[in-house]
Amino acid sequence: MTALLQVRGLHCAYGADEIIHGVDIEVSPGEIVTILGPNGCGKTTLVKSILGFVRATRGEIYFRDRELRQLRPTERAALGIGYVPQLLNTFKPLTIAENLEIGGYRLRRSERNAAMARMLALFPLLAERRSQLAGTLSGGERQVLAMARALIMSPCLLFLDEPSAGLSPLRAHEVFQHIRDIAATGTAIVIVEQDVQRALAISNRAYVLVTGQVVMQGPAASIATDERIGRAYLGAKMRGPVSKPPPLTPIAPA
Amino acid sequence: MPILDQPPKFGRRSLLKLTGAACLTTAMPLPTVAAAQTTEPVKIGVIIGLTGSAAVAGNDSYRAMQLGAEEVNEAGGVLGRPIKLIVEDDEGRPKSGVEAANKLADVDKVAACIGAYQSSIALPVGRLLNEKGVVWVTDATTNDLKTVGPYLFNVAGIAEQAVALVDFVKADKAGAKKLTGIFQNNPIGQDRAKVSEKRAKELGLEWIPALLYQPGATDFRTELQQVVNAGADAILTDIYDSDAPIIQRQLVELGMGDFSNTYSYNPGAYGTLEPNLIEGIKGLNYITGGIRAEAFNKKFLEKFGHIYTDAWGGPPFYDAVWIVATAINLANGLDRKKIRDAMWPAAYHYLGVSGNGDKGFNKWGMQASDQYEKLAYKAGKMVPLSKGPENIVVFRYSDDQGTPLSHAPSEEQNQQLYPGYKP
Amino acid sequence: MNFAQVLVNSLITASELGIIAVGLTLTFSLLKFANFAHVETAVAGAYLAWTLNVRLGLNFAVSIAAAVLVMGLAGVVIDRLVFRIFRNADDVAPMIASLGLAIAIRYSMQAIFGPRFLRYDFGIAPGMRIVGAFVTRQQVWILGIVLLAIVGFHILLQYTTIGKAMRATSTNPELAQASGVNTEWVIAWVWFLGTAFAALGGALVAWDTQLVPELGFNLVIPVFCVVLIGGVGSVYGALLGALVVGLAVNFGVAVNFAPLANLIGGADWVSSLRIPADYKPAIVYLAVVLILLLRPSGFMRRELA
Ligand SMILES: Nc1ncnc2c1ncn2[C@@H]1O[C@H](COP(=O)(O)OP(=O)(O)OP(=O)(O)O)[C@@H](O)[C@H]1O
Numbered sequence: 016m017t018a019l020l021q022v023r024g025l026h027c028a029y030g031a032d033e034i035i036h037g038v039d040i041e042v043s044p045g046e047i048v049t050i051l052g053p054n055g056c057g058k059t060t061l062v063k064s065i066l067g068f069v070r071a072t073r074g075e076i077y078f079r080d081r082e083l084r085q086l087r088p089t090e091r092a093a094l095g096i097g098y099v100p101q102l103l104n105t106f107k108p109l110t111i112a113e114n115l116e117i118g119g120y121r122l123r124r125s126e127r128n129a130a131m132a133r134m135l136a137l138f139p140l141l142a143e144r145r146s147q148l149a150g151t152l153s154g155g156e157r158q159v160l161a162m163a164r165a166l167i168m169s170p171c172l173l174f175l176d177e178p179s180a181g182l183s184p185l186r187a188h189e190v191f192q193h194i195r196d197i198a199a200t201g202t203a204i205v206i207v208e209q210d211v212q213r214a215l216a217i218s219n220r221a222y223v224l225v226t227g228q229v230v231m232q233g234p235a236a237s238i239a240t241d242e243r244i245g246r247a248y249l250g251a252k253m254r255g256p257v258s259k260p261p262p263l264t265p266i267a268p269a
Numbered sequence: 270m271p272i273l274d275q276p277p278k279f280g281r282r283s284l285l286k287l288t289g290a291a292c293l294t295t296a297m298p299l300p301t302v303a304a305a306q307t308t309e310p311v312k313i314g315v316i317i318g319l320t321g322s323a324a325v326a327g328n329d330s331y332r333a334m335q336l337g338a339e340e341v342n343e344a345g346g347v348l349g350r351p352i353k354l355i356v357e358d359d360e361g362r363p364k365s366g367v368e369a370a371n372k373l374a375d376v377d378k379v380a381a382c383i384g385a386y387q388s389s390i391a392l393p394v395g396r397l398l399n400e401k402g403v404v405w406v407t408d409a410t411t412n413d414l415k416t417v418g419p420y421l422f423n424v425a426g427i428a429e430q431a432v433a434l435v436d437f438v439k440a441d442k443a444g445a446k447k448l449t450g451i452f453q454n455n456p457i458g459q460d461r462a463k464v465s466e467k468r469a470k471e472l473g474l475e476w477i478p479a480l481l482y483q484p485g486a487t488d489f490r491t492e493l494q495q496v497v498n499a500g501a502d503a504i505l506t507d508i509y510d511s512d513a514p515i516i517q518r519q520l521v522e523l524g525m526g527d528f529s530n531t532y533s534y535n536p537g538a539y540g541t542l543e544p545n546l547i548e549g550i551k552g553l554n555y556i557t558g559g560i561r562a563e564a565f566n567k568k569f570l571e572k573f574g575h576i577y578t579d580a581w582g583g584p585p586f587y588d589a590v591w592i593v594a595t596a597i598n599l600a601n602g603l604d605r606k607k608i609r610d611a612m613w614p615a616a617y618h619y620l621g622v623s624g625n626g627d628k629g630f631n632k633w634g635m636q637a638s639d640q641y642e643k644l645a646y647k648a649g650k651m652v653p654l655s656k657g658p659e660n661i662v663v664f665r666y667s668d669d670q671g672t673p674l675s676h677a678p679s680e681e682q683n684q685q686l687y688p689g690y691k692p
Numbered sequence: 693m694n695f696a697q698v699l700v701n702s703l704i705t706a707s708e709l710g711i712i713a714v715g716l717t718l719t720f721s722l723l724k725f726a727n728f729a730h731v732e733t734a735v736a737g738a739y740l741a742w743t744l745n746v747r748l749g750l751n752f753a754v755s756i757a758a759a760v761l762v763m764g765l766a767g768v769v770i771d772r773l774v775f776r777i778f779r780n781a782d783d784v785a786p787m788i789a790s791l792g793l794a795i796a797i798r799y800s801m802q803a804i805f806g807p808r809f810l811r812y813d814f815g816i817a818p819g820m821r822i823v824g825a826f827v828t829r830q831q832v833w834i835l836g837i838v839l840l841a842i843v844g845f846h847i848l849l850q851y852t853t854i855g856k857a858m859r860a861t862s863t864n865p866e867l868a869q870a871s872g873v874n875t876e877w878v879i880a881w882v883w884f885l886g887t888a889f890a891a892l893g894g895a896l897v898a899w900d901t902q903l904v905p906e907l908g909f910n911l912v913i914p915v916f917c918v919v920l921i922g923g924v925g926s927v928y929g930a931l932l933g934a935l936v937v938g939l940a941v942n943f944g945v946a947v948n949f950a951p952l953a954n955l956i957g958g959a960d961w962v963s964s965l966r967i968p969a970d971y972k973p974a975i976v977y978l979a980v981v982l983i984l985l986l987r988p989s990g991f992m993r994r995e996l997a
């Protein structure tokens with residue numbers, strides 16, 4: 016299976032501050048990959064540089080064997096990369112329908128309408144409130160809207176930056192359920208998550224990032240059980256009371 | 270060139286005629302004093318707007334000064350030496366004017382300075398040159414000039430056009446009871462409003478508070494509407510050339526079609542407008558009159574190919590050059606204080622081309638009389654209101670302000686006139 | 693006070709300021725800097741329309757339409773040449789660049805067209821009397837054109853894809869890019885519309901009053917105040933702000949405060965107490981201060997919504 020996304024020796028910086036110091040990452044079609052790491056280690060920065068919002072100073076980013084570094088974020092998105100940011104994940108003064116329309120901005124009108132209908136069918140919650148402003152949605156509803164907006168283009172790779180942040184366990188559970196459903200359709204997903212156990216439970220593989228470097232990688236199951244991770248790198252996040260993940264159905268092979 | 274070895278002791282009339290004739294023919298020499306050891310020119314500073322907001326009048330003013338200087342030199346110059354004008358552009362800005370005055374006084378060490386068409390420049394330059402003790406001759410006419418000091422002279426009048434205009438309205442518009450005004454909101458306009466109101470009340474007329482408009486703005490409708498609705502029998506105006514088009518337009522659009530109740534301090538401002546915007550406007554304009562005026566106008570036209578556009582921007586400055594030159598000769602040297610004191614007799618005896626020719630200074634150094642012509646817009650053209658001598662208004666106060674002096678006030682008098690002045 | 697007349701005057705002031713302010717706030721909403729050159733492009737548009745109308749003898753409506761289009765495109769070009777460089781910089785650099793541009797445009801206009809006032813090719817006639825107010829033909833046109841432009845813009849913003857993309861980009865440019873919106877194209881549209889509105893407003897002001905190089909100088913403070921009152925970056929707020937400023941300056945100088953003063957007492961009885969007309973700019977500032985005291989970010993939220 017050839018990699019969908021291949022990042023090699025990536026360095027990125029805000030001005031003179033280098034945040035990512037030579038990271039290698041690979042994502043294969045249809046798989047779910049989790050990126051873990053303590054606060055401020057550079058997870059968001061890494062994702063943003065893959066999407067083109069933060070300048071990569073060195074290294075290579077290949078998506079479907081195409082070098083991305085010369086492309087603007089819009090062009091990268093057009094290649095089929097979806098993104099749900101950690102913060103500001105919707106257009107608040109726009110309605111739900113308008114948010115979805117912007118998600119399908121590059122589609123022709125008929126295609127867009129069809130795609131929107133698909134999304135509204137997939138997320139009945141959104142269908143009920145299509146003319147409500149995104150800014151008036153709850154955090155969980157907004158996360159759903161953000162995913163729907165990103166999915167409308169049927170991306171083959173989707174980045175989710177902390178999709179469960181600030182959500183109640185029940186809402187978080189729903190969101191993870193959605194993520195699994197999305198992956199089931201063949202979309203590869205990269206999750207950045209603080210809710211380590213839950214993320215690992217639905218992931219195929221995981222990377223552990225510490226101060227801008229990958230310190231560990233491997234199958235999600237083995238990382239989930241590796242004690243060193245909790246102690247050394249993930250701190251309180253691992254030790255705190257983790258709500259018991261509900262039983263999951265096995266991941267459908269891609 | 271015959272040289273007189275004594276200062277002249279002519280009577281006023283005879284010298285008026287003499288200098289008048291001299292300037293007309295340019296054949297007679299000026300009374301010049303002996304001991305001219307050097308032929309290096311005597312420098313006279315000029316501060317005038319060659320560029321900027323009053324550049325047209327400024328350039329004509331400078332031309333008139335050049336004409337005067339040329340005549341003075343043809344007549345033998347001063348102290349046996351030619352005079353030379355050192356010109357600095359004030360760009361219509363007070364700051365440039367003051368910088369120029371500093372340079373002329375300290376670097377060029379001029380004998381006297383002439384210039385400033387605008388009060389905004391004449392005042393600060395006057396203050397500076399009074400500190401430095403350099404004669405400053407201007408044709409700006411704000412009342413504040415009186416307070417500056419004994420080195421300041423004005424060759425245009427005592428700024429009582431406002432009084433003269435109210436008198437004109439009263440005589441012209443029988444039965445007018447209520448007056449109001451539209452003036453620029455700046456010191457000159459505010460002064461106009463104050464003086465007009467005072468004069469109107471002296472004459473027993475009612476005064477409705479004037480509109481002080483913001484020069485350069487473009488929407489005056491609401492305030493103009495109030496002027497129109499105020500029910501005044503006559504509206505006095507002092508409007509800049511650049512504001513007149515929009516103000517007249519908005520008055521017309523607000524339904525005012527007849528301007529025969531409008532009397533202007535600056536009727537020339539309406540000169541370029543369509544007839545339906547200005548028909549009937551009357552006004553008083555500064556004049557170039559007197560027996561020498563025609564000859565001067567002819568010479569100006571021959572030399573420069575056009576006639577000056579504004580009676581204020583030209584002829585008074587020509588006179589200023591002659592008065593300063595005469596004063597230097599009377600002072601018999603370049604002592605600045607002696608030149609200052611000689612300004613009074615020089616002007617008293619001199620017959621000028623501006624106003625009606627009488628350039629005598631009162632004790633404040635202001636020309637003691639004002640002279641105006643009555644004008645009216647007929648079929649879009651500004652024409653004299655009538656042909657006879659009654660069309661000329663000579664305004665002169667009966668007190669000290671209207672009394673020309675043949676000799677300088679004493680230093681004690683100066684100290685009384687100007688509280689801060691030290692001889 | 694002639695109430696109808698003052699109301700008409702207020703509406704005219706409001707519509708002229710409003711259309712220019714909408715353009716200014718539009719560029720602000722996307723690019724987050726104050727474009728000081730905006731009002732100067734309004735003046736440039738007015739001069740361009742004059743050139744087409746008076747110099748080249750084109751029909752007046754055609755001249756204005758052409759000037760508006762050309763200036764819109766000029767706005768796009770200016771962005772490409774000047775402001776694009778600062779796209780990721782903070783807001784000070786482009787603001788200073790816009791100040792420089794403003795000065796350059798103003799002095800170019802003065803150099804090309806001279807300091808004298810100019811007027812479009814039409815005669816001046818007394819206004820029609822409508823319920824006691826004098827209203828000129830061009831004022832009726834101005835109100836109509838501005839209304840049409842605003843309604844058109846509203847439809848564009850709310851119902852077209854590019855309008856929605858403009859709103860999306862204004863609230864969250866990164867997310868818009870991640871959604872595949874070509875934000876540079878959206879920005880080009882914003883410059884086109886913003887500068888076209890400026891040119892339209894400039895031409896209407898010049899039509900209603902007169903054309904002088906200092907026109908921009910007279911407009912810049914009221915227009916910025918309108919934007920501040922409305923909430924910087926808010927299109928609908930700008931319209932409300934324009935209405936506030938238009939009403940404030942006209943009623944401010946028209947109202948006779950004597951009854952109020954007599955009621956409060958203290959001084960002698962007066963029959964007439966008005967704010968002098970030269971306080972008009974001060975009235976604008978006062979309106980800004982009062983409204984910002986009540987609502988520190990202006991009437992509306994600072995986004996294209
Ligand atoms: N725009 C920026 N300019 C400069 N430094 C930044 C910027 N954004 C983030 N950083 C810094 O980069 C480092 C990594 O930040 P980043 O947001 O990538 O961390 P993260 O791993 O996503 O953290 P969290 O788990 O809290 O979301 C931090 O030290 C942060 O302060």
Ligand SMILES: [Mg+2]
Binds near residue numbers: 058059060101176
């Ligand atoms: Mg993060």
